Amino acid sequence: MQFTSESVEALVEQFTKLPTIGRKTAQRLVNFVLKMPREEVEEIARALIAVKDQVQRCSTCFVVADRDPCPICSSEKRDRSTICVVEESSDLLAIERTGEYRGLYHVLGGVISPLDGVGPDDLRIRELARRVDPSFADSEAANVSAADAREAAESGEAGPPEVGDEPHAGDGAPAPDDADGADGAGEDEEAEVEEVILAVNPNVEGDTTAYYISQLLEPMGVPVTRIARGLPIGGDLEYADEATLSRALEGRGAV
Amino acid sequence: MILRTLRLRSFRAHDETTVELRPKVNLLHGANGVGKTNVLEAIHYVCLTKSFTATNDRYVVRQDAPYFEVEGLFEGVRSTETRVRLVYVPSEGKKVFVNGAPLDRLTEIVGMLPVVVFSPEDHALTAEGPSERRRFLNNILSQARPVYMDDLMKYRRARKQRNEVLRQYKKRPSPPPDALIEPWTEKIIMIGSRVIHRRNQFLHTFREYLVDAYERIDAVAEEPTIEYDTIDAFEESTTESEIQKAFRSEVERKREHEHQRGTTLVGPQRDELVFRLDDLEVRRYGSQGQHRTFAMALKLAQYLYLTDRLDTQPILLLDDAFGKLDARRTDVFLELLMSDVIGQSLITATRRSPFAKTIDFDRPTHGSMHVTRVDGAARVTPEQNRGDDASTEDASGTATTVPESPVQEQQT
Ligand SMILES: [Zn+2]
Numbered sequence: 295m296q297f298t299s300e301s302v303e304a305l306v307e308q309f310t311k312l313p314t315i316g317r318k319t320a321q322r323l324v325n326f327v328l329k330m331p332r333e334e335v336e337e338i339a340r341a342l343i344a345v346k347d348q349v350q351r352c353s354t355c356f357v358v359a360d361r362d363p364c365p366i367c368s369s370e371k372r373d374r375s376t377i378c379v380v381e382e383s384s385d386l387l388a389i390e391r392t393g394e395y396r397g398l399y400h401v402l403g404g405v406i407s408p409l410d411g412v413g414p415d416d417l418r419i420r421e422l423a424r425r426v427d428p429s430f431a432d433s434e435a436a437n438v439s440a441a442d443a444r445e446a447a448e449s450g451e452a453g454p455p456e457v458g459d460e461p462h463a464g465d466g467a468p469a470p471d472d473a474d475g476a477d478g479a480g481e482d483e484e485a486e487v488e489e490v491i492l493a494v495n496p497n498v499e500g501d502t503t504a505y506y507i508s509q510l511l512e513p514m515g516v517p518v519t520r521i522a523r524g525l526p527i528g529g530d531l532e533y534a535d536e537a538t539l540s541r542a543l544e545g546r547g548a549v
Numbered sequence: 550m551i552l553r554t555l556r557l558r559s560f561r562a563h564d565e566t567t568v569e570l571r572p573k574v575n576l577l578h579g580a581n582g583v584g585k586t587n588v589l590e591a592i593h594y595v596c597l598t599k600s601f602t603a604t605n606d607r608y609v610v611r612q613d614a615p616y617f618e619v620e621g622l623f624e625g626v627r628s629t630e631t632r633v634r635l636v637y638v639p640s641e642g643k644k645v646f647v648n649g650a651p652l653d654r655l656t657e658i659v660g661m662l663p664v665v666v667f668s669p670e671d672h673a674l675t676a677e678g679p680s681e682r683r684r685f686l687n688n689i690l691s692q693a694r695p696v697y698m699d700d701l702m703k704y705r706r707a708r709k710q711r712n713e714v715l716r717q718y719k720k721r722p723s724p725p726p727d728a729l730i731e732p733w734t735e736k737i738i739m740i741g742s743r744v745i746h747r748r749n750q751f752l753h754t755f756r757e758y759l760v761d762a763y764e765r766i767d768a769v770a771e772e773p774t775i776e777y778d779t780i781d782a783f784e785e786s787t788t789e790s791e792i793q794k795a796f797r798s799e800v801e802r803k804r805e806h807e808h809q810r811g812t813t814l815v816g817p818q819r820d821e822l823v824f825r826l827d828d829l830e831v832r833r834y835g836s837q838g839q840h841r842t843f844a845m846a847l848k849l850a851q852y853l854y855l856t857d858r859l860d861t862q863p864i865l866l867l868d869d870a871f872g873k874l875d876a877r878r879t880d881v882f883l884e885l886l887m888s889d890v891i892g893q894s895l896i897t898a899t900r901r902s903p904f905a906k907t908i909d910f911d912r913p914t915h916g917s918m919h920v921t922r923v924d925g926a927a928r929v930t931p932e933q934n935r936g937d938d939a940s941t942e943d944a945s946g947t948a949t950t951v952p953e954s955p956v957q958e959q960q961t
Contacts, residue, residue: 318640406732408713413729498706498736506732 356401374485405499559614561587564926571916579920584927585897595621596662663863667870671844679821719811753785762849776823862892
């Protein structure tokens with residue numbers, strides 16, 4: 295479809311970069327923007343930039359927050375012996391809304407998905423292992439990263455792996471290289487982690503990521519449990535209602 | 550389960566069509582290409598969210614129309630009346646509404662409105678490659694058990710992920726490291742074994758349905774059998790964990806081979822069914838007639854199995870299924886359609902007369918409709934029963950303006 299205005303076409307194209315937005319929806323959004331007062335459009339533009347400039351990640355749990363450590367990691371009231379592992383910051387917020395969970399979190403930044411070019415080392419899985427067992431060395435984890443694999447693919451005949459519509463690991467800040475943030479809230483004796491709860495989505499990639507993590511943590515002797523069994527098949531954690539999520543948290547089981 | 554009313558909008562040759570159906574045999578007759586099969590396809594969309602012919606949804610939308618819509622009003626599903634509507638918009642995909650409420654996932658409808666199709670493409674079941682037979686298997690099991698389809702879709706996804714890892718290491722000297730491949734291997738073993746376990750159990754049960762179906766359509770005393778060719782030979786009592794074990798050792802055995810080929814070489818995606826009549830392998834040595842009878846028996850057995858399993862009679866769609874049948878088999882089959890064994894059925898054919906001899910369209914349980922093209926769009930015209938005419942109005946109405954017209958066969 296041709297537009298008479300180049301800037302309209304440019305904005306349509308920008309909107310389609312967002313997940314779940316097709317051309318039709320993008321056109322609808324542009325029409326809406328055209329009718330908005332200039333001040334409101336400026337507000338949106340400013341908010342978009344601010345989110346990139348001002349928001350950072352907690353160096354312990356990797357949630358997006360305005361300060362580091364985040365309010366949850368620095369709170370005295372949270373139970374430091376439990377870590378709930380989620381895919382994205384939005385999942386953390388969903389669980390917080392239930393008010394049922396008083397432990398800490400760990401945001402993976404996605405799930406393992408070779409089709410999206412995401413391997414175990416593209417996620418914050420090693421950082422999780424170090425939180426559970428500070429003596430955990432990198433060598434114990436996968437020595438081969440998916441980046442390696444990508445190289446292999448590019449050097450071969452076949453092209454690079456296709457990137458899907460929803461990049462799982464592409465949510466911004468890269469994971470820190472060193473273990474500098476791994477000690478968390480300070481030099482004090484950290485409470486021992488006694489349980490890791492995996493709250494990844496109940497789909498094929500979520501299941502496989504949960505399996506990988508449980509295998510990795512198994513030698514550390516910390517029980518690893520999995521919630522979301524009560525969620526509807528194919529359901530998305532982020533969109534589950536609070537009652538369902540609360541039940542799922544209570545009814546967690548071994549992986 | 551009975552389909553009372555079907556509505557099609559912008560669906561292939563149909564602009565806007567409403568079809569009222571009878572509880573037993575419904576005949577749609579008319580020239581080739583006027584849009585008879587479209588009516589059966591529309592029913593298939595409502596029941597299973599897709600066509601029975603391999604087709605892209607896009608091409609189902611009538612030319613220049615923005616979307617298509619089909620709606621069925623069913624009796625005897627869960628409540629007294631169930632209204633199922635499927636809408637397809639090319640840029641947005643398909644949506645299904647049951648009594649007005651949208652379904653979260655399309656697949657929720659599968660199994661609720663069972664349907665079985667006989668079509669000329671059935672010959673591929675016995676004559677062509679293994680994927681045809683796996684599709685047959687998946688169709689029955691998906692309708693019989695919703696979890697099966699869920700497993701199947703998960704399995705496909707996990708296998709795709711695993712294939713991607715294998716593909717990336719295809720040109721490398723060593724296979725993918727455990728950390729990358731093992732979680733996916735584990736996943737395909739777990740789900741794949743569940744799929745194989747269900748198929749294995751089903752095929753053991755299905756055997757007797759096939760024998761029964763074969764006897765009903767052919768008097769010859771050959772015994773039809775199905776052999777399930779999968780990762781190993783399994784008994785009816787073989788457990789899921791035994792299948793997992795076999796799966797695991799097969800993956801181990803094929804490790805180097807998978808590395809070379811860069812793809813998954815073990816699993817239900819490679820299953821095959823071998824059809825036999827006594828000792829004769831139908832695919833290789835069957836005569837034309839044996840192929841035809843075997844394929845029909847498979848479909849009839851599917852019907853009988855789903856009837857038992859779901860405790861309701863599926864809708865039977867017969868798309869041009871009588872064209873190549875001899876007179877004797879046609880009669881046997883029509884008798885079956887009128888018996889209690891089969892519930893509601895829809896038949897497409899070019900001519901009405903061969904059916905009118907056996908089926909009494911004067912009875913209110915059966916109906917016949919004439920399909921024509923008017924101004925480029927399909928039109929379905931019900932032919933009134935003689936009984937109706939007598940009780941309601943004079944035969945000067947539609948019945949005389951729409952006579953059965955073998956003349957129109959010359960079109961296309
Ligand atoms: Zn934090």
